[in-house]
Amino acid sequence: MKIVKEGAPVADTWTHVGDEAELPDGGAVIVSLARFKAERDALMGRNAPLGLRLASHEPPADVAEDLGRFEVVALEFPVFRDGRGYTHAVQLRQRFAYRGEVRALGDVLWDQIPHMLRCGVDTFEVADDFPLEAFEEARTVFSNHYQPDTTGRRTVFELRHG
Amino acid sequence: MYRYDEFDQAAVDERVVQFRGQVERRLKGQMTEEQFKPLRLMNGLYLQLHAYMLRVAIPYGTLSAAQMRMLAHVARKYDKGYGHFTTRQNIQYNWPRLVDTPDILADLAKVQMHGIQTSGNCIRNVTSDPFAGATADEVEDPRPWCEIIRQWSTFHPEFSYLPRKFKIAVIASEQDRAAIRLHDIGIRIVKDAAGETGFEFWIGGGMGRTPIIAKKIRDFVPKAELLDYATACLRVYNALGRRDNIYKARIKILVHEMGLDKFSALVDEEFARIKGTVALPEAEIARIRAYFAPPELPVLPATSTAFEAKKFEDRAFRDFVRSNVRPHKVPGHAIVSISLKADGIAPGDATAEQMDLVADLAERHSQNEIRVTHEQNLVLPHVRLDDVHDVWQALKAASLGTANIGLVSDIICCPGLDYCDLANARSIPVAEAIQRRFADLERQHAIGGLKIKMSGCINACGHHHVGHIGILGVDKHGQELYQLQLGGSGAEDASLAKLTGAGFPPDRIVDAVETVVETYLGLRDGDDESFLACFRRVGMAPFKAALYEDR
Amino acid sequence: MAMKVFTANRLSDGTVVYIGPGDTWAEVLDHALVAATAEEEAALKTRAEAAVKARLVVGAYAMPVTVENGAIRPASVRERIRAAGPSNRTDLGKQAAI
Known part of the structure; x- marks a missing residue:
């Protein structure tokens, strides 16, 4: 897998830790919501960066009070048809004003990247052979958009009136 | 009518570029069919029984003459000379090649049209009242x-x-x-x-x-x-x-x-x-x-002498006016419906030549505007009463002048198993058989308003649940079978049709429909009581008895 | 075992096709290969899967048929319509050429 940010691969400092796996002594880890809830105090006392992984049926509202503790929220897209992650990303950015990294992982497809970027996803965990061209196209495919989104760009409705 | 500005035009043009890239990636093997399918669907492209099918949006059912001519052009150049108007104010082409679809969408973009979001799990083409902007009973357009x-x-x-x-x-x-x-x-x-x-x-x-x-x-x-x-x-x-x-x-x-x-x-x-x-x-x-400012129509006398004279002289025209012509908010004008339900034609189908003719008529007689209805007909929304007879003559010559709007033969019907990959049974041949049985227009007018709606599978594209008479084609052990439902309405008095009982084989379903109609005629409380009103008054029992008890 | 023919739609234009002799895909049902045994069916299935992978066709599957006097007849109404064309428009589809 590789991590892509702003169209280019970046070093991944994060480790996904399964629910049964032992926590490493140090280093940045991403854990599931279940594990976070079960081991909240231990995880927060670790003195290392913490990330949260949300399955597509787990809305950010389930962990609203603690969102500020995570440097990464990783949203799962189990199959490309499951679009709940788009709403979760928007909620993270708009409702909860979450400023950390929002990472998409799972069944992420070329043509979904423009939408994900607009919903507030900023990094992508994709297969090693995933074409970077897709990220380039995502930035240029549509010059404007009709809806407000998390990028804060002005909509067509607004641009038309100065 | 709305006209795209540079933002709108860029959006559809960029979409064509994006789709062209998607088709290329599919053909080059950079995407599986499973991955490609939702993308092509969001551009209206299906794979049906015989070929691909392209669904083009007609947003809120409004078309200009130039747009209609482009629809005709697409039918001729990329398809087999016809198109199918659907129950959601779209048009479908049944034979496009995948490799041509980016070009089709590029042609459509030239007249501000597209297939965007006509399928897929997204917000679909927005639909509206086909009489919008012409009818007196709206609070605004x-x-x-x-x-x-x-x-x-x-x-x-x-x-x-x-x-x-x-x-x-x-x-x-x-x-x-x-x-x-x-x-x-x-x-x-x-x-x-x-x-x-x-x-x-x-x-x-x-x-x-x-x-x-x-x-x-x-x-x-x-x-x-x-x-x-x-x-x-x-x-x-x-x-x-x-x-x-x-x-x-x-x-x-x-x-x-x-x-x-x-x-x-x-x-x-x-x-x-x-x-x-x-x-x-x-x-x-x-x-x-x-953009939707009402066209500047001259206020004319509410009655047109020429129009009244033609009605007096010609019974067929009188029938056409009764079923297909509705009052316009501006005196001296009318809303004229064009039936796409002529005998022997699949409901909603129109040839490229018919589309061109309707475009011509819209230019000459209807302020350049055409509407598409969810009942699979077309509308010329702004016609002078003085011109209605001429318009009818021109329509009639092109098999578009059938005086049956809202009557028995104005059937809503999905493509069914003759085209559709999801269908369980055919619907077009049944619709055509019902039209033949009730071919006598005088009889249809005597029966009055009666909406028959038919679907070839449970997905209900033919709106059978809200037909005054609804017909649902099912597959029973490899045989086509037709269930009959009564008493539905999709209008302001919405109700769901109820099943009569056991289904009918293809050779019995038309008889069954006729039995229902005859039963209604025997029960109705005067000529003014519609089928739906009568059914709501008397209930299912007499229809059930007529359909099943003597079998 | 019921006799079977493998069918699909061609990727580039959607045309209904059937596995035929050699490495061909036939546009006409009568030119299709009929599998009468499990081995024959398995061989056709391998060819069908390879053609999907090679992006020649989409959605390949086996359909039951009967053969009478050398003519192949699909068992289902659906496949009879696919093989011929829309039943309300005999001027369209494969039947138009016959």
Whole structure:
């Protein structure tokens, strides 16, 4: 897998830790919501960066009070048809004003990247052979958009009136 | 009519470029069919029984003559010389080649048309009243609001992978000519005491396997909040709609299972949080409204001597006027419906030549405007009464002048197993057989208003659940069988049709329909009692008896 | 075992096709290879899967048929319509050429 940010691969400092796996002594880890809830105090006392992984049926509202503790929220897209992650990303950015990294992982497809970027996803965990061209196209495919989104760009409705 | 500015044009042009790239990647093997399918669907491209099928949007059913000519051009150049107008104000081509579809969409973009979001689990083509802007009974023209919704829903980043498709219809009159209560969101434009425009919201209607009539969720959403309220509804649905079972994934099931009150409370919570997010400047509303300014029609005498004389002379014309012509809000004008239900033609089909003729007539007689109805007919919305006879003559010469709007042979019918990959039974041959049985127009006029609606599978594209007489084709052990339902309505008095009983084989279904009609004629309380009114009065029992007891 | 023919739609234009002799895909049902045994069916299935992978066709599957006087007849109404064309328009589809 590789991590892509702003169209280019970046070093991944994060480790996904399964629910049964032992926590490493140090280093940045991403854990599931279940594990976070079960081991909240231990995880927060670790003195290392913490990330949260949300399955597509787990809305950010389930962990609203603690969102500020995570440097990464990783949203799962189990199959490309499951679009709940788009709403979760928007909620993270708009409702909860979450400023950390929002990472998409799972069944992420070329043509979904423009939408994900607009919903507030900023990094992508994709297969090693995933074409970077897709990220380039995502930035240029549509010059404007009709809806407000998390990028804060002005909509067509607004641009038309100065 | 709305005209694209540079932003709108760029959006459809860029979409064509994007789709061309997607088709290339598919042909080069950079995508599987499973990955390609949702992308082609979001551009209206299906793979059906015989070939690909391309569904092109006719947003809120409004077309210019130039657009209609382009539809004819596509039929000739890329297809087999005809198209099929659907129950959702779209047109479908049945034979395009995948490799040609980017070019087709590029041609369509030249006249501000596209296939965007005519399929897929996204917000679909917005539909409306085909008489919008011409009928006297509307509080205002609903189409500016449809256009605003069209733009807002186009490439919506959050709502392109919903649990299931999402259909919105907008009307502005009491009379419902767009079946808003059978939509995921139905909107009726109303005015408050101060004369301010607002929106009555209906939610969770739909047909398919589990037909449900929409529930009213809000009496009045102020116009500045239209898109925020719609966003709140969609957001709750996207987060909570079922994804475990395709047959339970529509918003109607969510609202039904959760209960309207609870659903409504969640929407209200979200709405309160996001109010003001989707900026819809007054100037923008005014800009879009200006495109729909009523055509400058001269106020003429309410009655036309020439028109009355022709009616007096010609009984066939009188019939045409009775069924196909409706009053216009400007005196001396009329709304003329063009029937796409001529004998022997699949309901909703039109040839390229017919499309060209309608374009010509629209230019000459209807302010360059054409409408497409959810009942699969066309409309010339602004015709001078003085011209109606000439228009009819021209239509008649092209097999477009059938005087049957709203009558027995004006059947809504899906393509069925003759074209559709999902169908279980044929529907077109049954529709044609019913049309033949009731070919006598005099008899049809004597029977009066009667809406027959037929689907070739449970997905209900032919709206059988809301037919006065509904017919559903099913497959029973490899044989086609037709179930009969009675008493449905998709209009303001919406109701769901009830099953009569056991289904009928292909060679008995037309007899069964005729039995129902004859039973009604025997029971009706005077010539003015419609089939639906009669059925609602007497109930199912006499029809059941006539259909089954002597078998 | 019921006799079977493998069918699909061609990727580039959607045309209904059937596995034929050699490495051909036939546009006409009568030119299709009929599998009468499990081995024959398995061989056709391998060819069908390879053609899907090679992006020649989409959605390949086996359909039951009967053979009478050398003519192949699909068992289902659906496949009879696919093999011929829309039943309301005999001027369209494969039947138009016959």
